[in-house]
Amino acid sequence: MKANLKWAMMLVMAVALAACSSKPDDTNTTSIVGGDQAIGAGVGSNPDFDDSMDARMAKILGIEKNTVYFDFDSDVIKADYLPILQANADYLKKHPKARILIAGNADPRGSREYNIGLGQRRADVVRQRLTMMGVTANQMRTVSYGSEKPAVSGNDDYAYSQDRRDDITYDNAG
Amino acid sequence: MKKYIPLLFGDTRSIVGVGLRACPKRATTIGSCPYVRMRSLKYSIWVLIMGLMTFFTTPASAALDIEITRGVVRSIPIAIVPFDVNNPNNPNDIARIISNDLNHSGQFQVMPQSRLPQQPHDADAVSADLWKTLGLDDLVIGSATLTDNGQTKADMTLLDLFHSNQSTPTVLMRQSYTVANSQTRALAHHISDIIYEKLTGEKGVFSTRLAYVTVEPLPNNPRHKRYSLMISDVDGHNAKPLLTSTQPIMSPDWSPDGRSVAYVSFETKLPQIFTSDVATGQRRLISSFAGINGAPSFSPDSRSLAVALSMGRTNPNIYIIDLGSGRLTQLTDDAAINTEPSWAPDGQSLLFTSDRGGAPQIYSIDLAGRQVHRVTYLGAYNASAMYLPGSSTKISLLHRDDRGFNIAIYDLQSGTMQTLTQGGYIESPSPAPNGRMIVYSTNVGGRRMLGMVSSNGQVNIRLPEVSGDAQAPAWSPY
Structure with missing residues (x-):
C-alpha cells in the first residue's frame, strides 16, 4: 500500500513538473489568468458540451432520463430506478467499448466538502449495482460533484429532491 | 423591500450594551477608561440620530456598497472628512473608502458625509466644539491631490476630540503619502488599517483579500x-x-x-487539487488520485497541504502531502467520510469533519500519536471547523440547529456553542486573520452571496453583489 502511494505521488509530481516546464496545456474550457491580466479566451465561446448525446442515449436505452434520484440522507437505490440501471447494464454488456461516468450529487444544504462525500456514496452504490448486473469495472468511472451542480436552483423540498441524484452519462457509446 | 437595514432596527438588545464598550488601547492618551459610563447617554443619543439618518438618507441603489444587515451601538463614533480637495463627492475618494472599511469592521460608527458640520482639510481649521457636541470621539481629516506626473499626493491626520478640553483637538497621528493613481484604493485600505490599529489596539484587515468562487450561466x-x-x-x-x-x-x-491559493478543480470532470500563484497565475498540480481529491488546507509553515482523498474507495480519509518532497502521509483510515482538515495554530494537530458517529461532527487528530478525539457534541451537524486566529481555544464552524445551517463559535474550554447568524442557508465559514470577522456564503433571494459576521455575533454585513452566485469564500492572511 505504502509503495503504491509513493509511486502514485511521484507520478503526480512528474505531471506537475511537466506542466511547469511546457507552456500551459489546458483544455479549451479552462483558462488560467494571472492576477493582473484580463481574462483570457472566454470559456463561453468554446463549450464542449454535447447535450444531444445524453438525449440520444436515453432514447436508445428506452428511458426518459438517465438519472437516479435518492431520498434525503440516503444512498439506497429505490426500486423505481432499477429498470434504468438494467437498461444501462444491458447496453454496456452488449457494447464493451462503451464507457460511462456516474456522477453523484447532493442537495445544497450544509458543508460543500461533506456533500462531496455524500455524492460519492451515491455514485458508488450505482456502480456496485451495475457490477452486480454484470457490467465490467473498466466501463465505469464515478465522480462526486457534491452540491456543486444543483439540478435546479431553489431552496425547497422539491429542488432538493431533484438535486439528490446520480447522472449517468456516456463518454463513449461504444 | 428596503435594501439597507438601519443599524438601530437590527438588534435593539445591543443598545443596552452601550456602557460595556471595551476600552480602546490608546495608551498614549489614556491609561484606563473611566469615561465610558459618563459618556454613554450622549453616545446613545448620537447613535439614535445616526440610525435615523441612515434610515432616511439611504439611496435605493445601495447594491454596490457593503450592506450592513445587523449592527450594534457598542462601537467607536468617528467622522471621516472628504479628502478630495476639488470634488468632495468623488465616489472614489479616499475618505469614502476609509468610511466603508471602518463601518464594515463593526468596531466603528462612521458619520454620514451629509451630516458633517464642516469639511476641513487642515487641523487648524477644525472647530472641536462643533464636533464634540455631536458626540464624536475621533475625526480623520486629510487631502488628496493629483500631481502632474500621474500620482496622488495624500496626507491624513487622526484627531482625538474626546480628550481635548480646548477648542484645538489632539493630533494622534499624521502621515503623508505619494502613490501611483492606481494605488489609491490600496492606500485608503492602508490608512484604514493604521486608524483601526491606533484606536482598537488590534491589527486591521482592510488590506487583506478574499478568494471565492463565482458561478454564472454560460451566455x-x-x-x-x-x-x-x-x-x-x-x-x-x-x-x-x-x-x-x-x-x-x-x-x-x-x-x-x-x-498562493490551493483549490479543487473539476476541469477534467474529475477532481484535482492545484495551487496557483496569485500574482502570476502559475499553477501546480498537487493531487490527482482516483476518487475524491478535496478540502486542501495549508499547514502553518506552508510546507504541506492536508487534504481529503478517497484513493478509489468510497470514503475520503485525511492525508498530508509534503509540497517539497511529495511524500504522502495517511492520518485516518476508516469507513466514514473524513474531510475538511484544518490545522491547529501550532501545526501539531488537525481538526476535521467526520460522520463516523453517524452524523457529521468535528474531531481532532494529533500528528504525533494519531490519537483522534471528538470535539463537538452539541447539535446533529457540525462541519467546516477552523481555529479562530489569535485563539487556541475557539473554533468557527458550520452548525445546524432548528433554524438551519448557521455560523457558530465553539469554545473548546467552556464547551459552549454561540450561533452567530440567523440565515439558515449558510456555509463555508472562513475567519479573518485578526479573528474579528468571519466571511461565509449565504442564500439571498435564491442567489448565493458573501456575508461577514463579527465573531461576537453583533455585526452582520453583506458584500457587494457579483454576477451570478458567490460561494466558498476564504479570507487571506495579513
Missing part, C-alpha cells in the same frame, strides 16, 4: 455554468479571476504567506 448555453476562482480586496472591489472553467471549482485556501 450561449445557459444549461451549463462558468465557474471562476476570484481574488478580490476584502471589500469585494478589484475582483479578478485566477481561473475560469466550465466545470466546478471548490474550496480555495490561502497559503500562510498569502502568495
Whole structure:
C-alpha cells in the first residue's frame, strides 16, 4: 500500500513538473489568468458540451432520463430506478467499448466538502449495482460533484429532491 | 423591500450594551477608561440620530456598497472628512473608502458625509466644539491631490476630540503619502488599517483579500455554468479571476504567506487539487488520485497541504502531502467520510469533519500519536471547523440547529456553542486573520452571496453583489 502511494505521488509530481516546464496545456474550457491580466479566451465561446448525446442515449436505452434520484440522507437505490440501471447494464454488456461516468450529487444544504462525500456514496452504490448486473469495472468511472451542480436552483423540498441524484452519462457509446 | 437595514432596527438588545464598550488601547492618551459610563447617554443619543439618518438618507441603489444587515451601538463614533480637495463627492475618494472599511469592521460608527458640520482639510481649521457636541470621539481629516506626473499626493491626520478640553483637538497621528493613481484604493485600505490599529489596539484587515468562487450561466448555453476562482480586496472591489472553467471549482485556501491559493478543480470532470500563484497565475498540480481529491488546507509553515482523498474507495480519509518532497502521509483510515482538515495554530494537530458517529461532527487528530478525539457534541451537524486566529481555544464552524445551517463559535474550554447568524442557508465559514470577522456564503433571494459576521455575533454585513452566485469564500492572511 505504502509503495503504491509513493509511486502514485511521484507520478503526480512528474505531471506537475511537466506542466511547469511546457507552456500551459489546458483544455479549451479552462483558462488560467494571472492576477493582473484580463481574462483570457472566454470559456463561453468554446463549450464542449454535447447535450444531444445524453438525449440520444436515453432514447436508445428506452428511458426518459438517465438519472437516479435518492431520498434525503440516503444512498439506497429505490426500486423505481432499477429498470434504468438494467437498461444501462444491458447496453454496456452488449457494447464493451462503451464507457460511462456516474456522477453523484447532493442537495445544497450544509458543508460543500461533506456533500462531496455524500455524492460519492451515491455514485458508488450505482456502480456496485451495475457490477452486480454484470457490467465490467473498466466501463465505469464515478465522480462526486457534491452540491456543486444543483439540478435546479431553489431552496425547497422539491429542488432538493431533484438535486439528490446520480447522472449517468456516456463518454463513449461504444 | 428596503435594501439597507438601519443599524438601530437590527438588534435593539445591543443598545443596552452601550456602557460595556471595551476600552480602546490608546495608551498614549489614556491609561484606563473611566469615561465610558459618563459618556454613554450622549453616545446613545448620537447613535439614535445616526440610525435615523441612515434610515432616511439611504439611496435605493445601495447594491454596490457593503450592506450592513445587523449592527450594534457598542462601537467607536468617528467622522471621516472628504479628502478630495476639488470634488468632495468623488465616489472614489479616499475618505469614502476609509468610511466603508471602518463601518464594515463593526468596531466603528462612521458619520454620514451629509451630516458633517464642516469639511476641513487642515487641523487648524477644525472647530472641536462643533464636533464634540455631536458626540464624536475621533475625526480623520486629510487631502488628496493629483500631481502632474500621474500620482496622488495624500496626507491624513487622526484627531482625538474626546480628550481635548480646548477648542484645538489632539493630533494622534499624521502621515503623508505619494502613490501611483492606481494605488489609491490600496492606500485608503492602508490608512484604514493604521486608524483601526491606533484606536482598537488590534491589527486591521482592510488590506487583506478574499478568494471565492463565482458561478454564472454560460451566455450561449445557459444549461451549463462558468465557474471562476476570484481574488478580490476584502471589500469585494478589484475582483479578478485566477481561473475560469466550465466545470466546478471548490474550496480555495490561502497559503500562510498569502502568495498562493490551493483549490479543487473539476476541469477534467474529475477532481484535482492545484495551487496557483496569485500574482502570476502559475499553477501546480498537487493531487490527482482516483476518487475524491478535496478540502486542501495549508499547514502553518506552508510546507504541506492536508487534504481529503478517497484513493478509489468510497470514503475520503485525511492525508498530508509534503509540497517539497511529495511524500504522502495517511492520518485516518476508516469507513466514514473524513474531510475538511484544518490545522491547529501550532501545526501539531488537525481538526476535521467526520460522520463516523453517524452524523457529521468535528474531531481532532494529533500528528504525533494519531490519537483522534471528538470535539463537538452539541447539535446533529457540525462541519467546516477552523481555529479562530489569535485563539487556541475557539473554533468557527458550520452548525445546524432548528433554524438551519448557521455560523457558530465553539469554545473548546467552556464547551459552549454561540450561533452567530440567523440565515439558515449558510456555509463555508472562513475567519479573518485578526479573528474579528468571519466571511461565509449565504442564500439571498435564491442567489448565493458573501456575508461577514463579527465573531461576537453583533455585526452582520453583506458584500457587494457579483454576477451570478458567490460561494466558498476564504479570507487571506495579513
